[in-house]
Amino acid sequence: MASHLAEESETGSAGLPDSGDSLDLSTFEQILEMDDDEDEREFSRSIVYGFFEQAEATFGKMDKSLSAAESQKHQGENELANLSSLGHFLKGSSATLGMTKVKDSCEKIQHYGAHKDDAGQPTNMEDTLLLKKIKATVATVKVEYKEAERILKQFYHDPDAHTA
Amino acid sequence: MRFDDNMDDRQSIGGGSANSSSDFVSYFHFHHHENGDLLTLVQVRKLYKMLEDPSYSQVVRWGDDGGSFVVLENERFTKSILPKHFKHSNFASFVRQLNKYDFHKVRHNNEENGHSPYGSGAWEFKHPEFKANNKDSLDNIRRKAPAPRKPPQVVDEAAPTQQMDLVNTQLVATQQQLQQLQQRYEELNIHHSILTQELMNVQKTVVNHEHVMQNVMSYLHSVDARQRRDSKIGGPFAHTEENNVPPANVDPAQQQISPLEDEPASPLQHATKLLHDLNADVQLNYKNLEHMSDLHNRNGAISTPPPDGSRGHARAPTSAGSSSSMGYAKLHGDTEAIVYPVGQSNGIDPMYSEHIHNIPYPMPSKENEAVDSRMSAPAARKKSTQVDPGWVRPPQILLVEDDPTCRRIGSKFLYSFRCAIDSAFDGLEAVNKMNAGSKYDLVLMDIIMPNLDGVSATHLIRQFDHTPIIAMTSNIRSDDISMYFQHGMNDVLPKPFTKEGLLNMLEKHLGHLKHMPDGIEPMAPHQGSSIPQSSAAQSLKDESSPAQSPSTISNWQSPGQFPGISPTHAAAPHQFMHPMHAGYSQEQSPVQFQTPHTPLGAPRQMQHRRQISEIGGEDISSDAKRQRMYDQANPLGMNPMHPGRPR
Structure with missing residues (x-):
């Protein structure tokens, strides 16, 4: 059993050569360990692809919230809270998958939306500035997410991987 | 044209893109600086002459006020004009030469936002003596004194690299230590919170029991007084009353203290005295713990003190001095300040994911250890998790x-x-x-x-x-x-x-759901050590059926006579006094927590489970050993502490 597990671990890390710091391998391997079949990787695949959908949907909601905040000046406060909770939501799942960069950016969005600075300290920045910062961070996190997505799709031999 | 190696060194230090295109000016100046001013004049005149050529005006020309000159089109200037006049095509070299003659680039505010009147790509240079229509003042232009050379440069650069290696190694090691400290600290923090919370709960329970006992005692005093008064009055009455009252109600406490039934007042006095002593002890401990909590709060470890003072960081009441407590609080603050930014809890994990991979040179052994341990960690985890925990x-x-x-x-x-x-x-x-x-x-x-x-x-x-x-x-x-x-x-x-x-x-x-390898019954601990078995069984019975105090069933008086004190309570103080004498470790006795008067509404049962599980797990304490004895001796299988537990 032990040797089988060690083997699994090796294939797990060997399959993800170029993850860099987009993906924390030790965290992601925990999920790979849960796969019953190392070729099919049904469980982790469904988790990861479920996360892709979740992330895209969350980004969509973030964009919607941002444009709503821009068009209705007085709704800024509500949208900030909404963005904060969207950031928190994606933070949890990205952290569990080991997407460290995405997680950190989501945390920033959560902080800004809750009137806090990058480090989570309360700030009296104006709503418009906070929204601006969130907008920039959303743009960043999308890039970081794309990179992680590319690596993961490659790992799962997704035909989209090369076009993405 | 011959080129000088030293000169190349200088150029690279100057930060320019030194290349070996012809640069006779610097060659001459470097080797013949005693004649430097003459040659400077030659060069500056060349420059002056170049500016007088009107065909260049789209590329390089005098500034609007004649006090400066402007390179309008950098590329054309470098490619077509420089080679004609200065025999090289290196704009950086040109600028360097100008700097040597003490020309300065004219800056327009800051370079990002300020707009040069000659366009954004223009380079404007100025020298106080270099003016259009004033050829004579060119003579005043002198070459700046050469900057002192730095011969040991090569050595200098090598040494810092080694030092950097060393410093980096130390930094990594230190960060590792910090992180370990932080993890340890967080662990301890949680443990502290749990311990303090439980201590507080125990103490509050103790205080509650005290009050119950005091009520019982005062009631018993009144009963006792009435009884003695009655016994003075009549013979036959006296006998029954005497048997009646104390065993039914005082029973657990009194039997324990003194079985001499022919002297009814003495056990009462004894109990009162015990109660008094006990009270003092409890008060002392309680204050002590609160004091600890206060100290921590005051030291600013946490900005918002919790409402009921049950801070997570107080030391156990037995660990004495306030000074040590202060020291701990200080340490607490410091660690938090230093460690938090690099800690795992912040999501930044420079040790593992970023830091190591970004260090461009091979790390010495310490580093490798860190990597190794990281690599081996998942394997170890895997082994442990794939094993059936044995529920x-x-x-x-x-x-x-x-x-x-x-x-x-x-x-x-x-x-x-x-x-x-x-x-x-x-x-x-x-x-x-x-x-x-x-x-x-x-x-x-x-x-x-x-x-x-x-x-x-x-x-x-x-x-x-x-x-x-x-x-x-x-x-x-x-x-x-x-x-x-x-x-x-x-x-x-x-x-x-x-x-x-x-x-x-x-x-x-969930330790109580695990198979115990050494035969300890998971649900085991019925009793604290010093409680005699018989009374334990008795108290358990008391709970399920209040009327069955063994020795006095027939004499039991209706519970209605004791307003506000349920039979459970009557039994509780008895259970509880002995553990108190033995110290807090006895809180594992489940019975003492059965009272419904839980002041915090706190999860008593859970705490028991946790303690039990801890016993079942790593550390078999002396208490656990005692409990094992009791388990073997008392296989009642009764488990009064998990009434609502799912099975």
């Missing part, structure tokens, strides 16, 4: 988590630990499920959720249920943690959780 039956776990990814992964992990899993989307669903009568052995509760957050949900659940609830959250600052505990949560599992952390949590709180 008596599959633990029922409720996973409360709004995030589908976390929920699925958490469920999968739990499933691999042979647990039966139910899940709830948010706090509301969790409360509803538990309120509807679903029984679980453990609840894993996210904190931030829609509709109802985890802390509020726990607060509600605690009104009717005492299943252990573990907070799963990335908010693990110590004030967060103490809030979780205050609202009845039992432990904290930091997010993102690992399989290892999850398994540890299960083993910690």
Whole structure:
């Protein structure tokens, strides 16, 4: 059993050569360990692809919230809270998958939306500035997410991987 | 043209893109600086002459006021004009030469936003003596004194690299230590919170029992007084009354203290005295603990002191001095300030993911160790998690988590630990499920959720249920943690959780569901050590059927005569006094917590489970050994402490 597990671990890390710091391998391997079949990787695949959908949907909601905040000046406060909770939501799942960069950016969005600075300290920045910062961070996190997505799709031999 | 190596060195230090295109000016100046001024003049005149050529005016020309000259088109200037006049095509060289003659580039405010009147790509240079229509003043232009050379440069550069290596190694090692310290600190922090909370609970229970006992005693005093008064009056009455009263009600306490029934006042006095002594002890400890809490709060470790003073960081009351406590608080503050920014809890993990990979040179042995340990960690974890933890039956776990990814992964992990899993989307669903009568052995509760957050949900659940609830959250600052505990949560599992952390949590709180290899019955501890078996059995019976005090069944007077004091309470002080004499370690006696008067509404049963599980787990303490003795001697199998436990 032990040797089988060690083997699994090796294939797990060997399959993800170029993850860099987009993906924390030790965290992601925990999920790979849960796969019953190392070729099919049904469980982790469904988790990861479920996360892709979740992330895209969350980004969509973030964009919607941002444009709503821009068009209705007085709704800024509500949208900030909404963005904060969207950031928190994606933070949890990205952290569990080991997407460290995405997680950190989501945390920033959560902080800004809750009137806090990058480090989570309360700030009296104006709503418009906070929204601006969130907008920039959303743009960043999308890039970081794309990179992680590319690596993961490659790992799962997704035909989209090369076009993405 | 011959080129000078030294000159190249200088250029590279100057930061320009030194290339070896012809640069006779610098050659001459370097080797013949005694004639430098003459040559300077030659060069400057060349420049002057170049500017007088009107065909260049689109590329290089005098400035508008004649006090400066402007290179309008850098590229054309470099390619077509420089070679004609200066025999090279290196703009950087040209600029360097100008600098040597003490020309300065004219800056327009800051370079990003200021706009040069000659366009954004223009370079404007100025020398006070270099003016259009003033050829004579060119003679005043002198070459600047050459900057002192730095011959040992090569050595200088090599040494810092080695030092950098060393410093980096030390830095990495230090960060590693810091991180270990932080992890240890967080662990201790949680333990402290638990311990303090439990101590507080025990103390409050103790105080409550005290009050109950005082009530009992004062009542007994009145009964005793009446009895003696009665006994003075009549013979036959006296006999019955005497047998009646004390055993039925005072029984547990009095029998223990003094079996001399022919002297009714003496046991009472004895009990009163004991009670008095006990009281003093408890008061002292209580104050002590609060003092610790206060000290920590005052030292500013946490900005918001918790409402009831049950801070998570007080030391145990037995560890004495306030000075040591202060020292600890100080340390606490410092560690937090230093370690937090690089800590895992912040999501930044420079040790492993970023730092190491970004260090461009090979790290010495310490570094390798770090990497090795990281590599070996998953393997070790795997081994431990794939093993069946050995449950008596599959633990029922409720996973409360709004995030589908976390929920699925958490469920999968739990499933691999042979647990039966139910899940709830948010706090509301969790409360509803538990309120509807679903029984679980453990609840894993996210904190931030829609509709109802985890802390509020726990607060509600605690009104009717005492299943252990573990907070799963990335908010693990110590004030967060103490809030979780205050609202009845039992432990904290930091997010993102690992399989290892999850398994540890299960083993910690579900130890009573595990097979015990050495034959200890998991539900074991019925009694504290100093309680005689018979009285233990008696008290258990008291709870199930109040009227059956063994020696005095026939004489039992209606409980209605004792307003406000239930039979359970009458028994409780007895159970409780002895453990108190033996110290806090006796809190494992389950019976003493059976009183419904739990001042905090705190999860008593859970705490017992935890302690039991700890006994079952790593550390068999002396208490556990005693309990094992009792288990063998007293295989009643009764388990009064888990009335609501799912089976």
